[in-house]
Amino acid sequence: MTDSLENASNDPRDIEQFRQYGHQLIDWIADYYNHPENYPVLSQCQPGDIQKQIPTTPPQQPESLEKIFKDTEDIIVPGMTHWNHPGFMAYFSVSGSPTGLLGELMAAAFNVNAMLWKTSPAATELEQVVLDWLRQLFGFPESFFGVIHDSASTSTLCALVAAREAIAALDSRHEGLSGGSPLCVYISDQTHSSVEKAAIIIGVGQKYVRTIPSNNDFRMDMVALEAAIKADFEAGYRPFVVVPTVGSTSTTSADDVEAVAELAEKYNLWLHVDAAYAGPIAMLPEMRHYFVGCERADSLVTNPHKWLFTQIGCSVLYCSKPDVLKRAFSLVPEYLKTQEEDEVVNYMDYGVALGRRFNALKLWFVIRSFGVEGIQGVLRKHLEMAQQLRSWVEGHPDFEMMAPVPFSVVCFRAKPNDWSGSDEDLDILNDQLMHAVNQTGKVFFSHTRLKGQLTLRIAIGHLYMEIDHVKIAWKTITSELQSLLEK
Numbered sequence: 001m002t003d004s005l006e007n008a009s010n011d012p013r014d015i016e017q018f019r020q021y022g023h024q025l026i027d028w029i030a031d032y033y034n035h036p037e038n039y040p041v042l043s044q045c046q047p048g049d050i051q052k053q054i055p056t057t058p059p060q061q062p063e064s065l066e067k068i069f070k071d072t073e074d075i076i077v078p079g080m081t082h083w084n085h086p087g088f089m090a091y092f093s094v095s096g097s098p099t100g101l102l103g104e105l106m107a108a109a110f111n112v113n114a115m116l117w118k119t120s121p122a123a124t125e126l127e128q129v130v131l132d133w134l135r136q137l138f139g140f141p142e143s144f145f146g147v148i149h150d151s152a153s154t155s156t157l158c159a160l161v162a163a164r165e166a167i168a169a170l171d172s173r174h175e176g177l178s179g180g181s182p183l184c185v186y187i188s189d190q191t192h193s194s195v196e197k198a199a200i201i202i203g204v205g206q207k208y209v210r211t212i213p214s215n216n217d218f219r220m221d222m223v224a225l226e227a228a229i230k231a232d233f234e235a236g237y238r239p240f241v242v243v244p245t246v247g248s249t250s251t252t253s254a255d256d257v258e259a260v261a262e263l264a265e266k267y268n269l270w271l272h273v274d275a276a277y278a279g280p281i282a283m284l285p286e287m288r289h290y291f292v293g294c295e296r297a298d299s300l301v302t303n304p305h306k307w308l309f310t311q312i313g314c315s316v317l318y319c320s321k322p323d324v325l326k327r328a329f330s331l332v333p334e335y336l337k338t339q340e341e342d343e344v345v346n347y348m349d350y351g352v353a354l355g356r357r358f359n360a361l362k363l364w365f366v367i368r369s370f371g372v373e374g375i376q377g378v379l380r381k382h383l384e385m386a387q388q389l390r391s392w393v394e395g396h397p398d399f400e401m402m403a404p405v406p407f408s409v410v411c412f413r414a415k416p417n418d419w420s421g422s423d424e425d426l427d428i429l430n431d432q433l434m435h436a437v438n439q440t441g442k443v444f445f446s447h448t449r450l451k452g453q454l455t456l457r458i459a460i461g462h463l464y465m466e467i468d469h470v471k472i473a474w475k476t477i478t479s480e481l482q483s484l485l486e487k
Ligand SMILES: Cc1ncc(COP(=O)(O)O)c(C=O)c1O
Pocket: 092, 150, 151, 152, 153, 154, 192, 194, 245, 247, 248, 249, 274, 275, 276, 277, 303, 315
């Protein structure tokens, strides 16, 4: 990235300079994609290390791209945790692909604001078409209307606003919430925090977020759910939305969406399904059973940037009541009125943001460049690798599984064969193990807490991950445990 270029000017508007450095940058990215293992997966820097290398005031005079690129390599790269590294097994992957990156680059080149159909018809119409492709691939009904947001948190926030709008007796859009009976949201103890955050933002209040316990398999307890809904109605509250998850964050457990849908219909609740991580798995016919009931959802979120090889900033909200979504969000000032507004979709009417990126383009690049079978092949490989790792954990005397493995995350902990210490000491041992492994730079994984116990969590989902990478991770974990026990 740092070779000096002949004829390169210092003018940031110079298109020839852009061309030359652009080629060089693509070469750099290709090398980086080829050899991410040249870098430690988890950044080894300490808090403040990056800031202290960057001047505290901006440059007054133009600086050359050559110098900017060099500083990027010298200062920024060491401060990166490499989500592109096949040893990245923490959280959920953001599994971007080279073709997704090209789509992203192209979208940045057009740099349109896809707020209205008119402000770039192709951006709107491609979003409609690509989200309808996905809908078909997931087996969802034709009534599902899709919108791309930046994150599942935003998608879920919009879903809850629509759910509130759907309450016939409550005109919250005009009246606000003051004076009405408290609204109640139902989640499980495995639900992602984004739902509770959305409830805070829309004024429900944490006090009225009902956290239903989950069973041994981390699935929402249906008896407890119905009891909580009934108790709230009896107390004069207004239950209004229930959120089952397919692919929960800690263990990837899948709630019984069909059973939740029954209750939602019985008590007139909005059904919002969180499939942010696992949604793409609905593309595998043999895994469709996890999604039974989703077709009855009022809304559902899934993130192609998690497990559909698309660069981050691509979450899809499906809504089977787009009229309600539009009623909740549409507010059109004079300067945004257009002649064709009754004939077209103006995506600004379906969410918080006015300005919107052309995010459908990268998703279109991804789906076309992989093809459905290509995507299915990678997903199946991920599922198989997770089962392989599960079998290694189960077969090792010093480890135990902590949760079932429906998808591609394996939750386990070290519990040495002859262990006679307390649960607290076991937590300390596992915490030390995680830090020791992450310090090697070969693997980075994260933790959760299940039934009070610190649990190690390996997430498979990286586009380039092969079974050898999982072997390296497992070997590193077992040998670091050995070293810790010897100490
Ligand atoms: C199940 C689930 N829902 C929602 C989210 C929030 O996603 P985002 O980061 O896109 O807001 C996550 C994040 O990991 C998740 O695992």
